[in-house]
Amino acid sequence: MNIAILSVTNQGKEISDILFENLKDNPLILNVSQYHKNIISTINDIFDKYDCIIGIMASGIMIRSIAPHVNSKLSDPAVLLIDDNANFVISLLSGHFGGANDLTLKIANILDSTPVITTSTDVNNKTGIDSIAKRYYCSLENPKNIKFINRALINNHIVDLYLPHKYSFILDDNVNKSYSIHFDDDYDSIVSVIDDHEVILKPKQMVMGIGARKDILTSKVKNAINQACSILEIPVSRIDFFATADVKEHEKGIVDNINELNKDLIIIPMDDIKSYQNDECSKSDFVMKQFGVKGVCEPTALIANGKDSHLIFKKTAYDGVTIAVSLKD
Structure with missing residues (x-):
């Protein structure tokens, strides 16, 4: 993962430095870059070049800066927002497939801040199908149907999850509570179904x-x-x-x-x-x-x-x- 940290004020730069020191040696992070000031031009240059962008600034600045570049939850980078006092770390964009929600929890732990996550599945203690895909490094087919799967989970409807035994590694307490699990070795992928809406997950090599x-x-x-x-x-x-x-x-x-x-x-x-x-x-x-x-x-x-x-x-x-x-x- 490549992470960019953006700051505006001197106070924000101090938070950026703390994050840099805590993240640079993390095995999951290949590169951490810091940028200070010139937010709009910086985001214009880097939005598609990083897996995660962390902004330490007012929400208005960050939202206006990323707005022209936002395209899809499946391709946009994770975007996190932190206030100048590091009181809150907010998952702003690509919470599931981009990994912003998980990163928010980790960054908040580093800064001893309050994490703010607003995605409906998470706040209702459900595991979204796109969260499973991200967590276990899967590609997604029929992404337009993600909303039907996740909406059904939120409304406590039974969502079927079919998988061959070789992919049983995805099962944990949260997945087991969120889905009705069916083992079927005739499947070569992980398939989630509600009514006629199907999402297919294929673990990447x-x-x-x-x-x-x-x-x-x-x-x-x-x-x-x-x-x-x-x-x-x-x-x-x-x-x-x-x-x-x-x-x-x-x-x-x-x-x-x-x-x-x-x-x-x-x-x-x-x-x-x-x-x-x-x-x-x-x-x-x-x-x-x-x-x-x-x-x-x-x-x-x-x-x-x-x-x-x-x-x-x-x-x-x-x-x-x-x-x-x-x-x-």
């Missing part, structure tokens, strides 16, 4: 790249995988494939974990990693010295996932293990 020191303990690899998935707020079963470099192909600590999870381990040749160019990949001086490549976990996650994939979890080290996760668009 997710690959976890793993790097590790020689003779790494199996328990350390397991801990790294679990910690990364905990930060992503997904079960390990949501990962479709794992990947590593050919020099780690027989690393017992890696292989044992993948076998236990009953997943496939994709092996990427070092020559492919050496020639791979992607600005999302960071550089490790240690790995460059040892193997002549910038890194292992990030490029293997991206190469294994193919073209049109991007990082959603940047390289993070866990006691001798490095983890990165890519998602196919």
Whole structure:
């Protein structure tokens, strides 16, 4: 995720600095940029370039600035609004599919502020179908029907949710309370239906790249995988494939974990990693010295996932293990 923080006053800039320091090392955030003043021209330049825009200013300034650019809940960035005293953090735009509601809760926790969320499903303790899609990294088909599904949930009508057993990872207490669940392996997607209105969710391909020191303990690899998935707020079963470099192909600590999870381990040749160019990949001086490549976990996650994939979890080290996760668009 790429985040832009905009401020107007000196007080707002101090809040921006606090957020920058708290967000820059978050594995889920690839880049945090700060902008001060010149709000209208800045938003004109960046609106379609960031996944989230956080404005620290009066609501009128922010609303007038983003208004010409607002297009669709499925493509607009998440937009959050914070007042100059950081009393409130408001989810302003793209609360569900853009992730603004979840981000509002996290930012409010950093600033010790009151989160403000106004989407009807959330305030009625229901899980919108677009919230499920966002939380578990799914594409959406028939998005025009989202309103029928979510409206039915709000009105306490029974909404059917059909899914194959392999996608049971989406079920949690809130989903179970909001939907009538039906397991059916004849489906190859997650399908939500109310009357004649259907919304289809297809989990996007997710690959976890793993790097590790020689003779790494199996328990350390397991801990790294679990910690990364905990930060992503997904079960390990949501990962479709794992990947590593050919020099780690027989690393017992890696292989044992993948076998236990009953997943496939994709092996990427070092020559492919050496020639791979992607600005999302960071550089490790240690790995460059040892193997002549910038890194292992990030490029293997991206190469294994193919073209049109991007990082959603940047390289993070866990006691001798490095983890990165890519998602196919």
